[in-house]
Amino acid sequence: MNAREGLYVRKIKNGTVIDHIPAGRALTVLRILGISGKEGLRVAIVMNVESSRLGLKDIVKIEGKYLNEEDVNKISLIAPLATVNVIKDYEVVKKFKVKPPKIVEGIIRCPNPTCISRKSREPIKPKFRLVSTNPIKLQCIYCGSIISENEIVEQLTSLR
Amino acid sequence: MISILDFTRDDLEKLFEETDNMRKRLDEGNVPKILSNSIIALAFFEPSTRTRMSFETAAKRLGANTISFTSEEAISVSKGESFADTIRMLDGYSDLIIVRHKYEGAALFAAEIAKAPVINAGDGKQHHPTQAMLDLYTIRYLKGTVDDLVIGVLGDLKYGRAAASFLLGLTHFRPRRIYLISPQELKLRPEIKELLMERGLNIKELNSLVDVLPELDILYVTRIQKERFPDLREYEKVKGSYRISSKLLFSLAKKDLKILHPLPRVDEISYDVDSTSFAAYFTQARLGVPLRMALLKLILLGGES
Secondary structure (H helix, E strand, C coil): CCCHHHHCCCCCCCEEEEEEEECCCHHHHHHHHCCCCCCCCEEEEEEEEEECCCEEEEEEEEECCCCCHHHHHHHHHCCCCCEEEEEECCEEEEEEECCCCCEEECCCCCCCCCEHHHCCCCCCCCEEEEEEECCEEEEECCCCCEEEHHHHHHHHHCCC | CCCHHHCCHHHHHHHHHHHHHHHHHHHHCCCCCCCCCCEEEEEECCCCCHHHHHHHHHHHHCCCEEEEECCHHHCHHHHCCCHHHHHHHHHHHCCEEEEEECCECHHHHHHHHCCCCEEEEEECCCECHHHHHHHHHHHHHHHCCCCCCEEEEECCCCCCHHHHHHHHHHCCCCCCEEEEECCHHHCCCHHHHHHHHHCCCCEEEECCCCCCHHHCCEEEECCCCHHHCCCHHHHHHHHHHCCECHHHHHHHCCCCCEEECCCCCCCCECHHHCCCCCECHHHHHHHHHHHHHHHHHHHHHCCCC
8 A cells, every 4th residue: 555545545344455456446446346325335446546566546444343254355347456465454355366256246237238247137146157267258048148248347436 | 957068978878779679679670668657647737739749748658657738728727826836746656757848947846846857858948858869879870970070050059958968968968069050139148058168069150051051060050030130130150051951961971961959940941851861861860769668778777677
């Protein structure tokens, strides 16, 4: 964590820090994690700060919540270089890079309008399997449609 | 069972042996009513003639009872019931559910919901595994094997689920070469093409049938639908060049070429082909009954006889 960032947000005592998010995508990261602000968690969002690796980056700090690794891996779809720091008593006790999950359930819509997962009023969640990682490619388990990294990013970062 | 890829070659060989057995029983007029305790639900949310009736005939030959509806209009789906609720209801009534639906993935979704086994009888433009089994069985029946043959697949390869499932089914075997013959607009979808190549099929795409017709052992024809073309003039042009007549066959094809078609045909194969030795599509349709009998038996009773 660079020194300048300290100017904006102080260290958290317990919780999760997600670093190296591409600039401008912090809010999307929170949306993917299902954090809306209504949970009462103290959340700090830092956007467009300097990064040696990314040029500019975003950072998200969530106080008092440890994220399940499986859940947090979902953000790799829009933040493939993100690192996750688990903080206990101001110390980083665990640090890992996100990696794309083998199965992605619920957050992305199948692009095929006649996929059963798009049928209205059905108790069904879209579900994709990871078929390639660089670039990321997902395949709908129901209809077989392939969705590319660009489409995924576009879908997740556009306001709905 | 959702896709032909859910099966292995051994599974298919076993199914084909059982189909031989059923065929023999049918010829002898001696079919044991081994499914007399079973009720089979035919859930056809989309119209079908051959697939539905051959499943129904197969079920009845083996003594099973069937419950059915034939299109969404006829049932409470038109009153707003969800697909999931309809499947749950049928699951409560029957021992096996056969589903056809215009949405891709419907059969897989049904299988996730139901406790009873589900057979995919066609989901949108995706899979039609029992048609593929029938196509492969018909080739084995006519030629003794599926391996080492040169096979042409002609028509709408982009939207036609029968052609796509047939091609996926061929990946369980070792045909010598596959020619994919279609107009530019209706070429096989890239994800299916990649899958075929990954699974080792030797495929070649082309627009014209006449160049390869002399090489073919099997020609699999599918319907080219008018509504797929934005410009009707294009359709008229394409239609003519893919039409198969007895004259064309007698002048270019091998004597023992066999033509398959999942049916219904419109005018892609002239009626004058029907009486030639090339025509195998009615044989193919007829074999649908013993094949589906074998399948129902294997699913409901397992391998025991």
